[in-house]
Amino acid sequence: MKTRSMALALAACALSASAQQAPAPQERGPVAADALLHAQQVHYPTPYGAMDAAEVKAVLDRVFGYLDQVTPAEVIDQRTGAPIADLSKPDPNAVLKPGDFRLTSYEWGVTYTGMLAAGAATGDRHYTDYAIQRHQLLSRLTKTYLPLVQADREHAAAPIKSFLNPHALDDAGALCHSFLKAKLAGSSVDYGQMIPICADFVTKKEYRLKDGTLARGGPDGHGGVKMRPLPDTLWLDDLFMGVPTIAYLGKVTGDARYYDDAARQVLQFSKRMFNPRLGIYMHGYVEGLRDHPELHWARANGWAVMAMVEVLEVLPKDHKDYGAVLEQLRAHVKGLASYQTKDGFWHQLIDRPDTYEETSATAIYAYAIARAVNRGYVDAQAYGPMANLAWNAVASKVGSNGRIDGICVGTGMAFDPAFYAYRPTSVKAAHGYGPTLLAGAEIIAMNRKFKFGLNDSALMYQGVRD
Numbered sequence: 001m002k003t004r005s006m007a008l009a010l011a012a013c014a015l016s017a018s019a020q021q022a023p024a025p026q027e028r029g030p031v032a033a034d035a036l037l038h039a040q041q042v043h044y045p046t047p048y049g050a051m052d053a054a055e056v057k058a059v060l061d062r063v064f065g066y067l068d069q070v071t072p073a074e075v076i077d078q079r080t081g082a083p084i085a086d087l088s089k090p091d092p093n094a095v096l097k098p099g100d101f102r103l104t105s106y107e108w109g110v111t112y113t114g115m116l117a118a119g120a121a122t123g124d125r126h127y128t129d130y131a132i133q134r135h136q137l138l139s140r141l142t143k144t145y146l147p148l149v150q151a152d153r154e155h156a157a158a159p160i161k162s163f164l165n166p167h168a169l170d171d172a173g174a175l176c177h178s179f180l181k182a183k184l185a186g187s188s189v190d191y192g193q194m195i196p197i198c199a200d201f202v203t204k205k206e207y208r209l210k211d212g213t214l215a216r217g218g219p220d221g222h223g224g225v226k227m228r229p230l231p232d233t234l235w236l237d238d239l240f241m242g243v244p245t246i247a248y249l250g251k252v253t254g255d256a257r258y259y260d261d262a263a264r265q266v267l268q269f270s271k272r273m274f275n276p277r278l279g280i281y282m283h284g285y286v287e288g289l290r291d292h293p294e295l296h297w298a299r300a301n302g303w304a305v306m307a308m309v310e311v312l313e314v315l316p317k318d319h320k321d322y323g324a325v326l327e328q329l330r331a332h333v334k335g336l337a338s339y340q341t342k343d344g345f346w347h348q349l350i351d352r353p354d355t356y357e358e359t360s361a362t363a364i365y366a367y368a369i370a371r372a373v374n375r376g377y378v379d380a381q382a383y384g385p386m387a388n389l390a391w392n393a394v395a396s397k398v399g400s401n402g403r404i405d406g407i408c409v410g411t412g413m414a415f416d417p418a419f420y421a422y423r424p425t426s427v428k429a430a431h432g433y434g435p436t437l438l439a440g441a442e443i444i445a446m447n448r449k450f451k452f453g454l455n456d457s458a459l460m461y462q463g464v465r466d
Contacts, residue, residue, distance in 0.1 A: 049388070050459065065402050076096075096159050109176070109177060110434030111433050138160060173198065173241040173245045174240070174241060175194075177244045184252065235300070236282070240303035246265065274331070275294060280335045280351065281300065283295050333377075341353075344362065355417075358425070367435060369387040385458075409423060409426050
């Protein structure tokens with residue numbers, strides 16, 4: 001929705017740019033009727049301009065208010081609902097207090113990372129504390145329940161068992177990424193047990209193809225093969241679910257083998273799944289299959305582009321594959337740019353305008369493109385305006401209560417368009433909240449670093465701020 005303050009800010013932007021409009025005609029005499037048509041007021045369904053930091057923060061504050069209310073950081077007795085204050089002793093009836101979202105899902109790993117970014121961008125400790133307080137709770141529960149789970153993985157009861165006994169990258173990777181980022185930022189939480197759980201699963205236990213590429217559909221432990229949904233399947237999602245964690249392990253430990261693995265994953269996924277002609281990725285790939293019907297799901301492309309900016313954040317610039325990863329990011333950003341809609345969004349299937357405009361992917365692209373601009377991976381002149389438009393589109397979906405509309409629910413992999421086109425959307429789909437926090441934080445940083453204003457009615461780059 002377009003707030004009154006945002007409208008005033010954009011109007012001020014337009015007035016301040018009046019000196020940069022088209023030059024006055026040089027002919028003498030009465031002005032022709034068509035002379036000023038280019039300056040007519042335009043109705044943009046998505047507000048057109050660059051939000052200032054206060055406007056962005058107002059959007060993020062609404063999101064924070066909702067999430068803080070509906071994700072209690074508390075353990076209760078599942079029989080009585082009574083709070084359990086002493087977490088030093090295991091209790092078979094202990095569960096996390098239910099809320100709208102789970103505190104240990106991969107989506108909430110992204111949300112913790114988004115909260116950390118929002119805190120850094122705005123200077124507001126409420127965001128940072130949200131992530132740190134929940135990390136602290138998970139750390140305390142890990143100390144208490146990990147020995148039980150390790151002793152009996154099948155029957156042990158624990159409030160965060162999916163994390164303590166991960167079965168898929170979704171259980172560990174994005175959470176670990178948030179732990180590693182918080183640790184590098186100076187968090188006082190003891191991550192000494194939690195990070196090894198994630199690192200061990202992501203780097204040693206998750207199934208891989210023969211060349212080391214992270215995959216799904218490996219042995220099921222009973223002599224068969226997991227059908228996820230087919231044997232030896234790559235999901236583009238897994239570029240984010242595992243690879244940033246691998247790269248950040250390199251940063252935290254100093255072990256260059258993690259960097260090698262992270263870069264190799266980006267390049268091997270891209271070799272199989274990136275369409276250089278279209279500039280976007282297919283969602284699913286099955287090793288050994290002759291033909292791959294290409295379905296270019298928006299959020300999966302978001303996970304891919306976000307994975308690349310996260311890997312480049314820590315990959316040493318003198319690494320042998322740094323240049324290749326950077327060029328892959330640039331190719332993807334260029335491809336994505338060509339599919340942005342007139343209202344700032346991207347479609348559920350990126351290259352299918354007959355599918356709906358989807359919010360979580362748009363938020364991820366706003367974040368990743370703004371981050372690429374801020375780090376100098378891509379030109380601010382070319383991509384800053386579209387990042388601002390994407391952010392304004394996302395902001396228009398944030399209600400006054402902080403809930404976000406237009407988020408596709410959890411989605412598997414398919415080889416037909418109907419599956420993706422008819423996936424429902426819901427304000428309870430957790431996938432859009434972390435990306436919105438990340439996008440807002442990065443847009444604040446971008447517009448603080450660079451100036452974007454109206455020039456001859458178009459939003460354009462106007463230089464580096466003093």
